[in-house]
Amino acid sequence: FIPSEARPGIWVRVLPALENILYGANLSNILSAHQHVVLDVLAWFPYGIVHFGGPAVAAVIFFVFAAPGTLPIYGRSFGYVNLTGVIIQVLLPCAAPWYENRHGLAPANYGMPGSPAGLARIDALFGVDLYSTNFTNAPVVFGAFPSLHAGNAVIVTLFMSYCFPRFKPLFAGYVMWLWWATMYLSHHYAVDLVAGSMISGVVFYIARANFLPRRQADKATRWDYDYVEIGEVAGGEQEYDLAELGYRQRLLVDEWSVGGVGSEESGSASPDDGGSLWEGETLGGRESTDRESVAEIVLVSHLDLDLELHPASPRDERHPPTYPPTYKHPQTQIAPL
Known part of the structure; x- marks a missing residue:
């Protein structure tokens, strides 16, 4: 809808040059040099099918199985990724690998039609016109950089990995599959994929830290x-969610902390004073002749607190005791349902 004379010039040489500088070769041309019908179908499935239907399927999954409020954040993040990508494509129009294969590095103009590139082989294979007409008449012909195929795949993968972390390898494998498909079908250079993925990464981590x-x-x-x-744990502190305490954490505290006494400055007795305070029964009713005892505080998943006393070996002055760091649960925004 913008007149051609008002649009910026089309970059034809920039992406191939960056490809050779960053990777030492044109990866798209290398991957698309050897074509086979099986490879065509393998590339078509993520690029021509899952790319269009996958985000909607992911939205249904988030609505049912993710925390309430996840779906709106996913939808907005998905929209911001695509909006950012389209703005860059309009302001910095770049030719795709199919243009280099067809026209070389000759200057381009906005009157040129688009191309389905490798997807034309899918139309020929099935005898239908799924992509040829649509890509030929695409409103943004020179929108190779950044790749929104890669951007959309990465934003969906990041949200799916956040909500279902046990399937991270599966989601990462899908992204690698789509990256290969875009280059095999001559629709994007590798640098386009990196740029689209970086946009998705920035959008996701902003959403996770503040809204998710x-x-x-x-x-x-x-x-x-x-x-x-809502949001991440502040200050990078470790979070202990009461719903996730399925393990035991042990905090070892020596007798100085347990008794609330023990410093010479406070005037309290010490093990070397020889007083009767350190003889006889311990807090647990057990006999102890050692100089020290250790209180073990066990925090279990349902907040049951057990206090046990175990004898400890004599203190080695060369290796003073160390204690694990303590964590406080950060203040967080809680939204009632």
Whole structure:
């Protein structure tokens, strides 16, 4: 809708030059040099099918199985990725590998038609016109940089990996599959894929830090949540979600902390004073002749607190005892359901 004379010039040589500078070769031309019908179908499935239907399927999955509020953040993030990509494509129009294969590095103009490139072989294979007409009449012919195929795949993968971390390798494998497909079909250079993925990464990490509800590992669907917590843990501190305490954490505290006494400055007794305070029964009612004892505080998943006393070996002055760091749960924004 913008007159051709008002549009910026089309970059034909920039992407091939960057490809050779960054990778030492034109990866798209290398991958598309050997073509086969099986490879055509393998490339067509992620590029021509999953790319268009996958985001909608992911939205349904987020609505049912992710924390309440995840779907709106996913939708906005997906929109920001595409909006950013289209703005860059309009301001910095670049020719795709199919243009180099067809016209070389000759100057381009906005009157040139688009091309389905490798997807034309899919139309010929099935005897239909799924892509030829649509890509030939595309409104943005010179929109190779950045690749929104890569950007959309990465933003979906990041959200899916966040909500279902056990399937991260599967999601990452899909991104690699689509990256190969875009270059095999001569629609994008590798640098286009990197740029689109970086946009998605920035958008996702902003959303995760400020707006995305935290997942709770023991919740299967959105209807299992009693509350949601928004954003990341502040200051990089470790978070202990009460719903995820399926393990025991032991904090070893020596007798100085347990008794609340023990410093010479406070005037309290010490093990070397020889007083009767250190003889006889311990807090647990056990006999102890050692100079020190250790209190073990066990925090279990349902907040049961057990206090046990175990004898410890004599202190080695060359190796003073060390204690694990303590963490406080950061203040967080809690949204009632």
